[in-house]
Amino acid sequence: MASAGVDKANVLLIGGGGVGAIVALNIETGGRGTVTSVLRSNFNIVNQQGYTINSIDHGDIPGWKPTKLVNSVPDVAKDSLPPFDYVITTTKNCPDVPPTLPEIIAPAVTPGHTVIVMIQNGLNIEKPVFERFPRNIVLSGVSMIGSHERQVGIISHVDPDILYLGAFHNPNFQDDKDEVAAAHAFIKIYGAGDKTNIQFSDDGLxxxxxxxxxxxxxxxxxxxxxxxxxxxxxxxxxxxxxxxxxxxxxxxxxxxxxxxxxxxxxxxxxxxxxxxxxxxxxxxxxxxxxxxxxxxxxxxxxxxxxxx
CATH class of the missing domain: 1.10.1040.10 (N-(1-d-carboxylethyl)-l-norvaline Dehydrogenase; domain 2)
Structure with missing residues (x-):
């Protein structure tokens, strides 16, 4: 599980489009986490120029970057990196198109430590994640944000960021005590900047x-x-x-x-x-x-x- 001390959480974010950029901005703004963002098609532009963000919550921010930008998922074990406390996914989840989400995040997940936060849509999306990572906590995020990357690296955030967060029940755990605690810990990190409305929801909307x-x-x-x-x-x-x-x-x-x-x-x-x-x-x-x-x-x- 992610550490609960005073140190900043080590966060990996996969998906740096309209939603992902604001997720990274919220975490960095709160000062309780450092974000490594994995970008694909927009990596070169954002790496060179940063994001241009027009946000209803944060205002206009030119040339913004998270702590670190990479164009592939880091391999923690192979590269002897510190473990990620959280791996957040904001990408589309298409299990019929390889590689699958568990395959994508696997190099960055430390068994029994990394909390996986899925800000994605769908039913039963957690099942293949639990199959691959039976000892990890998986959180569910339902985002009501209106944010789009209208051009490469240009983020238009027009509707306030509302995020409902809950915990998927891991069938390998006896109870949900640790899962609920992890959800509340992430809420403190994500909402520390007071620029977003994040709420714990144990039963959706x-x-x-x-x-x-x-x-x-x-x-x-x-x-x-x-x-x-x-x-x-x-x-x-x-x-x-x-x-x-x-x-x-x-x-x-x-x-x-x-x-x-x-x-x-x-x-x-x-x-x-x-x-x-x-x-x-x-x-x-x-x-x-x-x-x-x-x-x-x-x-x-x-x-x-x-x-x-």
Missing amino acids: VRPAMKEVFEVASKCGHQLPEDIIDTMINLDPMDLYLEPSMLCDFRKGNLMEVEYLVGEPLREAKRVGVSTPNLTVIYEICKAIQWRMKEGKGLVTVPPKRGD
Whole structure:
């Protein structure tokens, strides 16, 4: 596990695009970690000129670099390097395209020491990692950031960095005590600069939001079955890829029923005094998406950009 002392954490970041660049910036800004970033297609430009970052959280930063830039994953054992406390992955995870993620990170992972942080999407993405590294802790990060590398080395960070962090349960561990502790330790490192919103979540975003709706319904006098949340989550098989109606509308370019489906439960929660932090996040994200769609349809007017 990563050391909990006063020394800076030794961090390896794989993936230096829009998300990865801000991840590295957050860690370095907080002063509790030093980042070695593994870059591929943008290595030459960033190595020579640094990143040009336009960030809603950090402001405009020209020529920024993490502590170290490399164009391949370091081999800790072969090169007699200090072990990495954390290996963070922000790349796309395509197990059908070699090399696989475990193969990519293997040279940098010290068994029983390195905490692997997967800021990636997908179901069961942790299983091949546990198979390859049965003694390591693996954390899960769900990022809500809006950040893109619009040109090589130029990062446009337009939506605040919100990161939900939890721990995948390693089947080789008796309990999750160490895993939860590792998650909280990483949160302190990542959030030390006070430029990001990182929260511990032991159950993702959807289930907690559904629990909030359940509580609101109960407070309003509607007693739903105790197993309604699990029933609804498991109602449709994953391999059918059935899309919720709001997602269907979004992909068709249609306006979504944000207010009735999300807004009304939220307003009802406020009326009866139920705290709904997860539902609030979902609502604000949906409202932002809806606003952009309204803009595209000419339903709202954006003020022209002021000149200098």
